Amino acid sequence: MNFEQARFNMIEQQIRTWEVLDQATLDTLAAVKREDFVPAPYRAMAFSDLEIPLNVDGAAPGEVMFAPKLEARLLQELTVKPTDTILEIGAGSGYMAALLASRGQTVQTWERQPALAAFARANLSRGGMSSVTVREGDGFAASHDANAFDVILLSGAVERLPEDLFKSLKLGGRFIAIVGQAPVMSAVLVTRTGEDQFTQVKLFETLTTLLVGGPTVERFRF
Template sequence: MAVTSNPPEKMMFQLNLRRRGISDQTVLRTMEEVPREAFVDAADREDAYRDSALGIACGQTISQPFVVAYMTEQLNVQRSNRVLEIGTGSGYQAAVLSRLCVDVVSIERYRTLADSARERLKTLGYNNVEVIVGDGFDVPDSAGTFDRIIVTAAMERIPEKLLERLEPGGVLIAPVGPHHGVQTLVRVVRTETGFEHRELVDVRFVPALPGIAREL
């Protein structure tokens, strides 16, 4: 897969992340190294580094760079972590996470998106990402537990079954709120006594829906 990018645009991309408060150098370096242009539709390649969400197949989106960087920074991923992503999309967030941890399991309800993301990640060498077609509201028991969980679609509430997948000390990030409106990014930490919730910033994500999508 041949990918190209405009150096001035990529420089502004980095400057914008820093200006908006992203300070984790590892996250910034990873955002620079992952070729965002490889994860957007061909018609949108010139806009790949613009700080806005872009449409992809199945009516879904690739999140704006700042949101990807912010959620990644707030997740505080460690090299030894095992990470679960709900909502693979084009695979961009999974690619970023893969450079920060030991492995990523990403669940996508649209088979079309899962298949194309799996192939894209393989082609680009992100070999520690496993893409699964499945229901993010009902993660299979065989998937095990995770140190970090990131949800990249809006949930009206975080399911208890998903919280139970967090290891002690684990962190979950999810946009919570109405499907058609503004959501709040929530950071949940599993402690010895339960779960600590903290609201971060307002965001807008496409809805997270239960089940596996029927595609025509």
Template sequence: MNLPLNSLLDRNDTTENARYNMVQQQVRPWNVDDNGVLDALYTVRREDFTPPAHYSLAFMDVEVPLSDDALAIEQGLCMFQPRVEARMINDLEVQPHERVLEIGTGSGYSAALLSKLAKEVVTLEINADLAEMARENLTDAGCTNVTVRVADGSKDTLPEGPFDVMLLSGSVEVLPKELLSHLKDGGRLGVIVGQKPIMRYTVVSKQNGTITTTEPWDIVAPRLQGFATAPRFAF
């Protein structure tokens, strides 16, 4: 059914107002101040990376499930809150000449944001169905500098490396130090590390062979699959 022009205009206005409010009321107050990131949030259509069944959640401050499974979020099959995705990228200070690796593609939204900031993005997704969804979403969005690969980022080789920036779009129990060998000198790795109720976004920087770690903020987030767990104490 073709909608009247006025209805289409009203729908567009409503969507753009929701996008504006997402950026101004959720994202910016969360210390997201990189103009490139803010511009990307306005130009990348988050709703196009949101499953149709959950379109109403596209601009809300909630995790959005990427499948119909009731445990989708618990299993890590979700989009993070917009402020979390934006702050993770913001704190990595991605530059236009840099190559980025993302682990945990999901629907492709974070990769799309990264594509506006970096020269090239390689994103790995362990779930083949999500990887295909992300490819379609990224193609439709015109993100020609993004490659989606079905892979387990915790175990598989990374032939495209080394990278200037690495982002894990999900949490892990312990810092995956094995990934640091794929990070260029001057590079940064961003990942949420810890166990409930305390997890911290951790930025690891490599400079002249020296590793520096900062933990700028706390957040609890769903797990990435495959990564090592912390040792458990036993009597």
């Protein structure tokens, strides 16, 4: 398989057509080898317009990688700067962390499944991504310092925004999560504009898998 041709086709046919036109984002997608973060049985599908199962030995079923166009759109919307410190919850294969690390200064990514944490760590190490730290555990339950991050990304969906994480943003920091319940979910950008001030913007509609342990909407009970 010609991976470089497949990567070019992915960028031109899937990603550009989904309103991803920022050249720095496109250059990052061209440089980071997505095929090296995909489980071996799915390597030939690394550039397909679909979510790829993370069928790693020891991992619970149902985990997936984002579709390439969603990864690209999130990366573009986060406007990562070279000096940015970044928090990701949901390491998965480590690919999204690799994209973020290619644009920012440091990335701390959390993964609650030990098998996936090990998979992400191995992929990132092989790719020379020394600025990424993979932490094993529940990123929602972990204690995150206030004013610690320029960028926070949830790599998976949540039913409602985890507002307790907002205070971990620095002033001007950006937070993106995919929020809602199937079949209606939207990517939401939160920006910290003051000590207790945050703006929210709905970016686009999409659909993906819920993050285990993420905040949920309280169900009505009779």
